[in-house]
Amino acid sequence: MNAELIAVGTEMLLGQIVNTNAAYLARTLAHLGIGSRYQQVVGDNQERLDGAISVAEQRSDTIILMGGLGPTPDDLTKQTLAAHLGRELVTDAAHHEKLVEMARRKQQPLTPNNLVQAMLPAGATPLTNHNGLAVGAFMAANNHHYILLPGPPREFKMMVDKELVPLLAGQQHETLASETMHFFGLGESALVTEIGDIIAEQGNPTVAPYIGNYEVELRLTARAVDADQAQALIKPMRSNILRRIGQYYYGSGDESLAAHVVAALAAAHATITAAESLTAGAFQAALGDVPGASKVLNGGFVTYAPGAKEQLVNVPGSVIDQHGVVSAATAKAMATGAQHALGADVGVGLTGVAGPEQLEGHPAGTVWIGLAVGTQVSATEFHFQGSRNDVRGRAVKTALLMVLQALQK
Numbered sequence: 001m002n003a004e005l006i007a008v009g010t011e012m013l014l015g016q017i018v019n020t021n022a023a024y025l026a027r028t029l030a031h032l033g034i035g036s037r038y039q040q041v042v043g044d045n046q047e048r049l050d051g052a053i054s055v056a057e058q059r060s061d062t063i064i065l066m067g068g069l070g071p072t073p074d075d076l077t078k079q080t081l082a083a084h085l086g087r088e089l090v091t092d093a094a095h096h097e098k099l100v101e102m103a104r105r106k107q108q109p110l111t112p113n114n115l116v117q118a119m120l121p122a123g124a125t126p127l128t129n130h131n132g133l134a135v136g137a138f139m140a141a142n143n144h145h146y147i148l149l150p151g152p153p154r155e156f157k158m159m160v161d162k163e164l165v166p167l168l169a170g171q172q173h174e175t176l177a178s179e180t181m182h183f184f185g186l187g188e189s190a191l192v193t194e195i196g197d198i199i200a201e202q203g204n205p206t207v208a209p210y211i212g213n214y215e216v217e218l219r220l221t222a223r224a225v226d227a228d229q230a231q232a233l234i235k236p237m238r239s240n241i242l243r244r245i246g247q248y249y250y251g252s253g254d255e256s257l258a259a260h261v262v263a264a265l266a267a268a269h270a271t272i273t274a275a276e277s278l279t280a281g282a283f284q285a286a287l288g289d290v291p292g293a294s295k296v297l298n299g300g301f302v303t304y305a306p307g308a309k310e311q312l313v314n315v316p317g318s319v320i321d322q323h324g325v326v327s328a329a330t331a332k333a334m335a336t337g338a339q340h341a342l343g344a345d346v347g348v349g350l351t352g353v354a355g356p357e358q359l360e361g362h363p364a365g366t367v368w369i370g371l372a373v374g375t376q377v378s379a380t381e382f383h384f385q386g387s388r389n390d391v392r393g394r395a396v397k398t399a400l401l402m403v404l405q406a407l408q409k
Helices: 020-031 046-057 077-085 093-106 112-118 153-171 188-200 227-248 257-267 282-288 306-313 317-323 328-342 388-408
Strands: 002-008 035-042 062-066 089-091 119-121 125-127 136-141 144-149 175-184 206-212 215-224 249-252 272-276 346-352 366-373 376-383
Touching: 002 020, 002 046, 020 035, 020 062, 020 153, 020 206, 035 046, 046 062, 046 077, 077 089, 077 119, 077 136, 077 144, 089 093, 089 112, 093 112, 112 119, 119 136, 125 144, 125 153, 136 153, 144 153, 153 175, 175 227, 175 388, 188 206, 188 227, 215 227, 227 249, 249 257, 257 282, 257 388, 272 282, 272 306, 272 328, 282 388, 306 317, 306 328, 317 328, 328 346, 328 366, 328 376, 346 388, 366 388, 376 388
Parallel strands: 002 035, 002 062, 062 144, 272 346
Antiparallel strands: 089 119, 125 136, 136 144, 175 215, 175 249, 206 215, 346 366, 366 376
16 A cells, blocks of 8 residues: 655745654554655645546555535535545534534534535545544545545544544554653754664664654554454564653643643642742643643642742742742742632742743843642753743643652652
């Protein structure tokens, strides 16, 4: 089996977005033993897309179209493929029901353009969209396989992992097992240093690294005659990786770092709060994005100015005068002050210099994170690189990891 990837979207041709989907899918296909020999990028134009499909049919047996499945007038991928193959579009009942439920929940009419998201070419197998509304599709016709995938990366990646990979593995009469391991605090160069030999010498299972959003993701994939044998192949590889970089590991699966923290707090029957300076509430927002966070997140404080630190979480003015706002003493006082103010089991204090200018003689990227767990109080200094948003984002994730590791002790 050899595949051709066709990304659909004028915004990619204009350089407005980067086609990360193609890179992710090409790696995934390679680990299934499927070559992706060609890639195309086509704008939102039915005639040119039809031509791209025709070109792909001359040189590839599996044609994967990414994007253009949504409700807007320029989303033409499924319509173009259906017309190309002489098929009608039919409605998938499960995705139609999702659309009906969404309209009911939002108390909005279900418009015809929205209904198109639940349609696919006649004879195609629907691929469930776990993170969105537009159905994907897999179909065989004219000695080719055709696959439709959504464009938004969050929807795309989940559909590839949950729907497409098992389907393609089945086409090759093998059972596939995979595990996605998540790491934070480990850069790309350190990753290569620590486990470069594992990545270079991989066979079965394969190891696919993905680096983004300040994290490293390793997807281990094994092929075998059944699921038990595939999992047995993954186990020693997983153990070897954890022996080398286990200090950066925070969990496996689809859950975010914040979700792991919320789960750990819930398991410990513990609550958390925070006083945030440079992150301006982003730490609490990350927790609040997780369903069920209200059971563990008492509330919190944004203490951007020195006066707010004193007034809201009782940081002594003498501490700020003597040590400055960017200091271990202030970070610890913020953590304990928030903890005591709301009666939480865990308190976090974040203070530092997001940049680009210095503050109190400290360079941009200097961050102190205070942590109060019960009566145990500590503060750790970090020096992050990057833009203002990078510094703030890394500070939030570092604080989350510190909380998780403290709860796991």
